[in-house]
Structures are given as structure tokens and as C-alpha cells.
Amino acid sequence: LWAAAAGVRPPRLLGVGMKSDSAALVLEHVSGAVALRDLPDDALFDSVIADSLMADAWQQMRKAHSAGLAHHHLTSDVLLVTGISDDVAAAPEVWITGWDQGEIAASTLSKRLDLVQLLALFALRAGPERALGVAAANLDEKELAGLSPLLQTVALPSETRQQVTARKPMLADTRAALIRRFP
Numbered sequence: 001l002w003a004a005a006a007g008v009r010p011p012r013l014l015g016v017g018m019k020s021d022s023a024a025l026v027l028e029h030v031s032g033a034v035a036l037r038d039l040p041d042d043a044l045f046d047s048v049i050a051d052s053l054m055a056d057a058w059q060q061m062r063k064a065h066s067a068g069l070a071h072h073h074l075t076s077d078v079l080l081v082t083g084i085s086d087d088v089a090a091a092p093e094v095w096i097t098g099w100d101q102g103e104i105a106a107s108t109l110s111k112r113l114d115l116v117q118l119l120a121l122f123a124l125r126a127g128p129e130r131a132l133g134v135a136a137a138n139l140d141e142k143e144l145a146g147l148s149p150l151l152q153t154v155a156l157p158s159e160t161r162q163q164v165t166a167r168k169p170m171l172a173d174t175r176a177a178l179i180r181r182f183p
Contacts (some may be wrong), residue, residue, distance in 0.1 A: 002104050006067030008060050009095045025107035030080050030095050037182035043124045051134050054122050057094040064089040070106030075159045116150045128174035145182040151175045
């Protein structure tokens with residue numbers, strides 16, 4: 001609810017069911033959405049689509065952070081993408097799900113960890129230089145420069161950490177690109 005109030009695109013809460021000491025949330029199904037994990041690689045190699053997708057995700061995260069929210073667990077499963085199909089490529093929209101581990105009065109560190117997680121996800125799929133270029137176009141220099149010390153596997157959710165470990169130089173390459181930009 002807080003994410004939606006901040007202007008972020010989460011699935012809409014449709015209802016709450018309660019029984020004894022348990023509760024279940026019923027969320028909107030985002031029609032036509034594909035998890036970033038399931039997005040075909042060719043969609044991310046198309047620079048227009050990939051850059052637009054990454055820019056929208058950065059803007060969604062900036063809205064959340066401006067409202068004091070942090071997600072804490074950005075993985076390729078919680079980022080849903082709409083607007084990409086085989087026949088036509090509209091401007092993709094990113095929907096951020098999985099806010100259950102987030103916080104509503106986030107510290108600067110929590111927000112930076114979100115940004116590191118997002119940068120690592122995009123570096124895995126689109127390459128370090130490209131991911132960093134889109135991040136630089138959507139974040140201010142202070143935000144971006146503060147990511148370098150946190151760009152480590154320990155700062156990433158376990159799913160992303162496994163992907164990064166399988167491609168060891170990717171994280172080092174991303175950190176090196178970040179340091180080149182902000183020595």
C-alpha cells in the first residue's frame with residue numbers, strides 16, 4: 001500500500017482474508033507481465049528496450065526511496081515487465097512486487113543496498129557498462145558514487161548472489177566501471 005501511495009507500480013491489493021491468526025493478501029494479477037528472470041535475452045540486447053526497461057526500474061526505485069521506502073530483496077523474480085511482446089515492443093513498464101520484506105522508514109544504507117541490488121541485476125543481464133550508463137542517467141552522482149563500497153556479493157539476495165558467483169568477473173567489472181566514473 002505504501003509503495004502504491006508513493007507512485008510505484010506494485011500489484012494492487014484486492015482484498016485481505018483472515019482466519020484465526022493467519023492473513024492472506026489477494027493481489028492483482030498483472031496481465032501480460034513477465035518476470036525479469038524469464039525475459040528473453042534478445043529483449044535485453046535490444047538497446048532501446050533494455051535502456052527503457054532499466055530507466056523505468058530506476059525511476060520506480062527513486063519514487064519508493066523518495067517516500068522513505070526500501071525493498072530489501074530486489075531479485076529478477078520481483079521485477080515484472082509489461083509492454084514487451086513478440087510482435088510489438090512498446091515502452092516497457094516495470095512493476096515491483098515482493099514488498100513484504102521492505103521498510104517504510106528506510107535508512108540511507110537500506111536505500112543504497114536496493115540500488116546495489118538493482119545495478120547487479122541489470123549488470124548480469126545487460127552488461128556492466130550498459131547497466132551503469134543507464135543508472136548514471138537516472139540517479140544523481142552522489143547516489144551512484146556511494147554504491148562502490150557496497151557492490152559486493154554479501155549485499156545481494158541469495159538468488160542474485162548465486163548468479164553473480166557463476167559469473168565472477170561481472171561484479172568486479174561493474175565495480176571497476178563505477179570507480180572509473182567516480183575515482
